[in-house]
Amino acid sequence: MAISKAKHKEMYIKMLHTRLFEEKVAYFFSMGMVHGTTHLYVGEEASAVGACSALDEEDLITSTHRGHGHCIGKGIDLNRMMAELLGKVTGYCKGKGGSMHIADLERGNLGANGVVGGGHCISVGAALTLKMKKKDNVVVCFFGDGAANEGSFHEALNLASVWKLPVIFFCENNLYGMSVPVSKSMNIKNVAERAAAYGIKGQIIDGNNIVEVYEAVREAREYVKKNGPILIEAKTYRWLGHSKSDANVYRTKEEIASWKEKDPIKWHRNYLESNGIFTAEELDAIEKQAKEDIEKAVEFAENSPYPPLDIIMEDVYA
Amino acid sequence: MSVITYAQAIRDAMSEEMRRDENVFLMGEDVGIYGGAFGVSVGMVQEFGEERVRDTPISEAAIVGAAAGAAVTGMRPIAEIMFSDFMTIAMDQLVNQAAKMRYMFGGKAKVPMVIRTAGGSGTGAAAQHSQSLEAWFCHVPGLKVVIPSTPYDAKGLLKAAIRDDNPVVFIEQKLLYRKKGEVPDEEYIIELGKADIKREGRDLTIITYGRMVPTCLKVADDLAKEGIEIEVVDPRTLLPLDKDTLIRSAKKTGKVLIVHEAVQTGGFGGEIAAVIADSEAFFYLDAPIKRLGGLDIPIPYCPELERNAVPTEEKIREAVYALVR
Numbered sequence: 001m002a003i004s005k006a007k008h009k010e011m012y013i014k015m016l017h018t019r020l021f022e023e024k025v026a027y028f029f030s031m032g033m034v035h036g037t038t039h040l041y042v043g044e045e046a047s048a049v050g051a052c053s054a055l056d057e058e059d060l061i062t063s064t065h066r067g068h069g070h071c072i073g074k075g076i077d078l079n080r081m082m083a084e085l086l087g088k089v090t091g092y093c094k095g096k097g098g099s100m101h102i103a104d105l106e107r108g109n110l111g112a113n114g115v116v117g118g119g120h121c122i123s124v125g126a127a128l129t130l131k132m133k134k135k136d137n138v139v140v141c142f143f144g145d146g147a148a149n150e151g152s153f154h155e156a157l158n159l160a161s162v163w164k165l166p167v168i169f170f171c172e173n174n175l176y177g178m179s180v181p182v183s184k185s186m187n188i189k190n191v192a193e194r195a196a197a198y199g200i201k202g203q204i205i206d207g208n209n210i211v212e213v214y215e216a217v218r219e220a221r222e223y224v225k226k227n228g229p230i231l232i233e234a235k236t237y238r239w240l241g242h243s244k245s246d247a248n249v250y251r252t253k254e255e256i257a258s259w260k261e262k263d264p265i266k267w268h269r270n271y272l273e274s275n276g277i278f279t280a281e282e283l284d285a286i287e288k289q290a291k292e293d294i295e296k297a298v299e300f301a302e303n304s305p306y307p308p309l310d311i312i313m314e315d316v317y318a
Numbered sequence: 319m320s321v322i323t324y325a326q327a328i329r330d331a332m333s334e335e336m337r338r339d340e341n342v343f344l345m346g347e348d349v350g351i352y353g354g355a356f357g358v359s360v361g362m363v364q365e366f367g368e369e370r371v372r373d374t375p376i377s378e379a380a381i382v383g384a385a386a387g388a389a390v391t392g393m394r395p396i397a398e399i400m401f402s403d404f405m406t407i408a409m410d411q412l413v414n415q416a417a418k419m420r421y422m423f424g425g426k427a428k429v430p431m432v433i434r435t436a437g438g439s440g441t442g443a444a445a446q447h448s449q450s451l452e453a454w455f456c457h458v459p460g461l462k463v464v465i466p467s468t469p470y471d472a473k474g475l476l477k478a479a480i481r482d483d484n485p486v487v488f489i490e491q492k493l494l495y496r497k498k499g500e501v502p503d504e505e506y507i508i509e510l511g512k513a514d515i516k517r518e519g520r521d522l523t524i525i526t527y528g529r530m531v532p533t534c535l536k537v538a539d540d541l542a543k544e545g546i547e548i549e550v551v552d553p554r555t556l557l558p559l560d561k562d563t564l565i566r567s568a569k570k571t572g573k574v575l576i577v578h579e580a581v582q583t584g585g586f587g588g589e590i591a592a593v594i595a596d597s598e599a600f601f602y603l604d605a606p607i608k609r610l611g612g613l614d615i616p617i618p619y620c621p622e623l624e625r626n627a628v629p630t631e632e633k634i635r636e637a638v639y640a641l642v643r
């Protein structure tokens with residue numbers, strides 16, 4: 001089934017939101033306006049947005065430490081997300097979580113995760129709920145190539161395959177676990193090859209091609225409900241450092257530049273224009289809208305108060 | 319009243335809650351047809367089926383992590399970790415995920431899950447199957463920690479734990495599984511965080527929990543014949559801790575001995591001692607607060623070595639004499 005015009009628009013603006021959000025966050029960090037650390041998603045937008053856009057509203061996701069794209073893909077409120085980054089009480093977690101712990105349970109986002117591989121087992125449990133409650137939904141478990149070497153990866157894929165749970169294990173292979181390239185951290189070329197070990201389907205896709213990502217996940221959505229989990233590996237690349245401390249000494253400028261040629265946002269724009277789905281003017285208008293949305297989010301966040309000290313003890317127990 | 323074993327009490331609590339609430343289910347290694355390594359869930363798969371009494375692969379991280387994922391999406395899982403020593407394999411899932419979700423997410427998540435696990439020495443299973451790790455769990459805000467010492471407490475506390483909206487670590491005692499006790503036929507719940515005075519006395523307070531409770535009660539009965547009246551207080555829940563009851567008893571007797579099987583250094587007894595020393599009970603104390611924990615060693619295999627690795631009746635008696643004489 002062809003992707004509708006409305007869906008294309010939604011995906012395009014969400015990729016723009018992600019890119020602009022991250023650029024704003026990078027700016028805030030460089031100015032010392034927020035503390036801690038952050039892991040930016042620039043360059044990988046098609047993976048999160050394409051995958052989340054292929055889901056139904058009640059489908060669930062687990063995310064990663066590099067989770068801003070997943071939040072936006074799943075339809076988060078940009079204002080409250082930006083507020084959380086600035087540690088404001090109007091943020092998704094009242095300023096208690098920050099970049100690595102944004103969750104939006106109402107929209108099926110079970111949370112970013114500060115632990116590499118932290119979402120694997122949670123996604124299996126969430127899928128078990130779907131199965132036991134006989135819901136017609138799926139879970140997408142996002143993780144990186146680095147997380148594929150955690151023990152939780154093996155335990156989760158094994159359990160999900162034995163119980164035939166509706167999980168799409170979605171590996172965003174951006175080629176590096178912090179500084180270590182995949183070639184030095186696993187003895188195989190593709191994470192997807194590991195699917196064979198669990199008797200499940202493995203699939204490699206171009207993570208920078210949003211149409212391919214969307215279609216793969218849309219198909220996988222039906223597949224996992226009938227057959228149990230699938231392992232999709234999206235090949236992509238992070239343009240910026242792992243976190244704000246990264247000086248990029250482990251890769252060349254040429255390599256980074258070559259991936260910038262494969263900019264997922266530019267690719268989508270070309271696709272939309274050359275296929276006559278939107279005109280250049282319409283696309284410009286969407287870009288303008290996206291910028292305004294981020295500016296509004298910044299304004300909302302900056303004008304929001306910090307949490308009062310008296311909430312420090314709240315929310316430990318239900 | 320019926321007289322049933324500790325294991326039966328735990329089974330009854332699970333079965334009653336599973337009949338009452340379809341969101342409650344049990345999963346773990348060999349909990350199905352085998353009935354669990356200690357036979358706690360015998361017969362449950364026949365009543366509830368394999369969908370609700372789930373055998374899992376030997377994957378402790380996945381068991382606890384999946385419990386967290388199921389809990390945060392609307393189920394109320396009970397996960398069994400065969401030996402509490404194996405909780406080490408699931409600590410990331412318990413400590414970094416389940417315990418912190420609610421706070422990290424600003425109060426939006428509820429994580430109603432129970433991890434049942436068998437703790438303690440005395441079975442000849444040596445260093446990797448005999449530990450008492452409760453202090454580790456008590457150091458994690460977001461968790462609740464329960465260690466029942468009788469069939470009555472086990473049933474009432476487990477029902478409360480299953481109905482609780484937080485992750486609860488429920489540490490069962492291997493040596494108590496076959497011990498029998500009276501349990502009411504009608505339904506009852508024991509609120510978490512309430513200590514129980516197992517025996518009243520005026521001369522000295524022993525604060526103890528788990529399988530050391532019957533041991534301390536035995537010592538108390540013996541010493542009563544010598545005119546020493548010991549009060550035995552069982553916190554039952556270590557987190558949250560019923561500080562008031564402990565402090566009240568310390569004020570009443572003026573002498574406190576804390577007994578637990580876990581190794582003494584860094585053990586939960588240190589926390590209990592500090593709670594009392596930090597309270598108005600300090601001014602009523604006639605002697606230093608004493609701790610009698612396990613030796614600071616891995617649990618050894620040979621029966622006589624194993625017996626002496628943890629507080630024995632003799633050692634408890636000596637500690638009491640040292641305080642009252």
